[in-house]
Each structure stands twice: as structure tokens, then as C-alpha cells.
Amino acid sequence: MATDSEQARDRVWGLYPWHGQSEVERELVHPEDLERLKFFWPYCRVLERLGDAAERGFIVLRYGLDTFRVQPDLFQPVTPPAFDFGDEVCLRKDPARTGVIVDIYWHYQQGQPFFFIRSGRRRISKRYQAEELLPRPHVSAEHLSLGG
Known part of the structure; x- marks a missing residue:
């Protein structure tokens, strides 16, 4: 059984520098999540990649309690943060x-x-x-x- 610290190291964190200014960028976001992501504005935020979405071609990103389905094209992995939301x-x-x-x-x-x-x-x-x-x-x- 993995310890908490081992599980934390297995988690994938990254950036999703999405601006949503072009039609091409808007197509990277699942249609049901587009309006929330435009309001949220993910640029410069560190998100956790939870894995693949049920919908083919999308991944699920988490920020706090919010999740978004996006295509993986812009996702840039980073070193996991020392703290998580709610810590x-x-x-x-x-x-x-x-x-x-x-x-x-x-x-x-x-x-x-x-x-x-x-x-x-x-x-x-x-x-x-x-x-x-x-x-x-x-x-x-x-x-x-x-x-x-």
C-alpha cells in the first residue's frame, strides 16, 4: 500500500495557458465547460491533471473543487506544489x-x-x-x- 507522500508524488500537476481568445483555443475545451473556463481563466494557475475524461480526446483538470475537461494540447506538467488546496x-x-x-x-x-x-x-x-x-x-x- 502506498503512503500519502508516495501518492502525492504520483499526482500530475501542470499549467494550462489557455486564453480563449481564438476559435481554435475555444475548441480545446469541452463545450459544457467553456463558459466556466472563460470565467475561471486558467492562465498562471497550477492545476492537477486527474486523468482522461469519459469523452474521448479530453483530460480532466482540477483547481480546488472545480474540474474542467480540456484537450491535452496546452497542458504543461510542472513539479508538484508543496501544498494542495485546503491544506x-x-x-x-x-x-x-x-x-x-x-x-x-x-x-x-x-x-x-x-x-x-x-x-x-x-x-x-x-x-x-x-x-x-x-x-x-x-x-x-x-x-x-x-x-x-
Whole structure:
């Protein structure tokens, strides 16, 4: 049986730099997911690839609680982020300050993800690098509904 850390290493994360500005790009998205993806705007967000969709030629990408079916053409794998959506973290320099990961973005110049957290009901505007955060026990998915 695989451990949690082994399972995490097996997960595939990546970028889907989709702008939706052209008809060609819009055809890369499953028609039922197009409007949600236009509103969501995946560019610079780190998404998890869950696998192939039931519909031939599409893969399923996850961001938080949302999933989207897209063609794999634009998917670019990246190193898995140190934290997942819903992970409870504390600040390395101030462990009494805690929060929940609500957004994971990609910093192209640094070639690594950065994180936004929510503390209580307030989303913190500062972006954090993985080395600025420490893990805490996992929290329930209901906290993710406050993200965004």
C-alpha cells in the first residue's frame, strides 16, 4: 500500500495557458465547460491533471473543487506544489498565524508555484512561497468554498 507522500508524488500537476481568445483555443475545451473556463481563466494557475475524461480526446483538470475537461494540447506538467488546496498551513516566521491554501499560481520567472491563503474568512493578499509556510493537519473541503 502506498503512503500519502508516495501518492502525492504520483499526482500530475501542470499549467494550462489557455486564453480563449481564438476559435481554435475555444475548441480545446469541452463545450459544457467553456463558459466556466472563460470565467475561471486558467492562465498562471497550477492545476492537477486527474486523468482522461469519459469523452474521448479530453483530460480532466482540477483547481480546488472545480474540474474542467480540456484537450491535452496546452497542458504543461510542472513539479508538484508543496501544498494542495485546503491544506492548513502556518507561517514559518510566525507559527501562530495559520491559514488554508485557497489558490496556487505559477511564477514563470522563478519557475515555481506560489500560494494564497485564507485566514478565518479573510483572504490574505500576500503571496507566499512554499519555504515561507509549514504544513498543519488537513482541514475539510468546506473551507475551500470560501476561496477565490
